[in-house]
Amino acid sequence: MGSSGNGLAERDTILLFYKEFEQDKFFKNDRYLKRMLKPLYNLTHHRQKKTGFAVSFELLRRALQKHGWKVRVNDYALARKCPHHPVGLVGFPTLLEDWTLPNPALLGPSLYDHPMLAPRLMQDSRYRTYLVLAQWTYDMFHPHYGDTCARWHAGIDTDEWIDTSSHAKDIDFLIYDKIRWNHDELALELLEPIREILRGRGLKVETVRYKYHDHLTYRRLLERSRAMVFLCEHETQGLAYQEALASNVPVLAWDNGYWLDPLWRQVSDTMIPASSVPFFSEDCGERFSDLAGFEPSLTRFLERMPLTRPRTYVLENLSMLQSAEIYARQYFSMIS
Structure with a gap:
C-alpha cells in the first residue's frame, strides 16, 4: 500500500471535515455561547437535537468505519502534513469560507442548495467532485458543475431501524x-x-x-x-x-x-x-x-x-x- 504525503496510507484513511451552521442571533458572537449551552438545553426537551445535515454526516462516518476505513474528523494537522491526500468537505458553506488547505477535495453532500449560489465553485482546482443526493438535485447541479457532479446517498442503518411489521399496531x-x-x-x-x-x-x-x-x-x-x-x-x-x-x-x-x-x-x-x-x-x-x-x-x-x-x-x-x-x-x- 502506498502513501500520500508523509506516510499516510493511501486507501486506508479518509479525512472528513464537517462544520455545523452557526450564526449570531441576539448579539455579536453569541453563537459561541449557544454552542456551550446547547448540551444543557438538550437535556430539557424531547425535540430533535441534530440537524438533518448532522445526521447525514454521522451516517457517512459510521458507514465508512463499519466497512473498514479509518476516518479522521476535522484533523487539520494531519491534512496539512499530507497535502496530497484527499479530504472530504461536508456540511454548510461556512466550512469553505476560510478553507486554505491545498489537498484535493471531495465536496458534499450538503453545502449549497443551488449551484447559482456558488457558480464558480468548481473552477477551484482543489475541488474535484461535488456530491449530490437525489436525481433531481443532480439534474439541477449538472448543467452548472458538469461532470464534476456525482450522486451519493446516506445509508440507512437497518440494525437500528428494525422491521416492525410483527409489532402490535394501533x-x-x-x-x-x-x-x-x-x-x-x-x-x-x-x-x-x-x-x-x-x-x-x-x-x-x-x-x-x-x-x-x-x-x-x-x-x-x-x-x-x-x-x-x-x-x-x-x-x-x-x-x-x-x-x-x-x-x-x-x-x-x-x-x-x-x-x-x-x-x-x-x-x-x-x-x-x-x-x-x-x-x-x-x-x-x-x-x-x-x-x-x-x-x-x-x-x-x-x-x-x-x-x-x-x-x-x-x-x-x-x-x-x-x-x-x-x-x-x-x-x-x-x-x-
Whole structure:
C-alpha cells in the first residue's frame, strides 16, 4: 500500500471535515455561547437535537468505519502534513469560507442548495467532485458543475431501524408533517383535510411534526403504525420517510413535483422539478400530487399495501455498504 504525503496510507484513511451552521442571533458572537449551552438545553426537551445535515454526516462516518476505513474528523494537522491526500468537505458553506488547505477535495453532500449560489465553485482546482443526493438535485447541479457532479446517498442503518411489521399496531396512519413553508396555510388546505378523509374511513390517525420529536419517540410511533402519510415540499434524501420504510412501514407521500423553497425565484426563471420522495418505488407505497389526488391514491395504497416491500427496497437501494462504497470510490479516485 502506498502513501500520500508523509506516510499516510493511501486507501486506508479518509479525512472528513464537517462544520455545523452557526450564526449570531441576539448579539455579536453569541453563537459561541449557544454552542456551550446547547448540551444543557438538550437535556430539557424531547425535540430533535441534530440537524438533518448532522445526521447525514454521522451516517457517512459510521458507514465508512463499519466497512473498514479509518476516518479522521476535522484533523487539520494531519491534512496539512499530507497535502496530497484527499479530504472530504461536508456540511454548510461556512466550512469553505476560510478553507486554505491545498489537498484535493471531495465536496458534499450538503453545502449549497443551488449551484447559482456558488457558480464558480468548481473552477477551484482543489475541488474535484461535488456530491449530490437525489436525481433531481443532480439534474439541477449538472448543467452548472458538469461532470464534476456525482450522486451519493446516506445509508440507512437497518440494525437500528428494525422491521416492525410483527409489532402490535394501533395506529393506521402516522402523518409525518414536514411542511416547511406556509405551514399554517398548508395545514388548513392539505394536512387537516387529509386527517378528515382518513378518519372518515374509520382509520386511526396520529401526527408527528418535524423538529418536534426525538428519534426514540419517532421509533416508538413507527412500531405502532401500519402506514405513513408523508407531507413535505421536497427532499434531497428524506431520512425520516426512509427510516419508516426500513421499519417496514409503507408510505403514502405528497409529491407535488417542484422545488418549493422560496429561494427558487432568486436562481431560476422557471419552477425547478423536484421530489419529496427521491428514493422510492412501488415497493415503498404510493404518491399523490395534490389534495384532489389523495383519495384515489389512498384507495390504491390500501389495496396494494399487503404487496409492498418497503424494507426490502431500503436493503437493496439504501444500504450503509452501498453508501460507503460510493463515497470511498469517489474519494480515492483523487489519488493519482
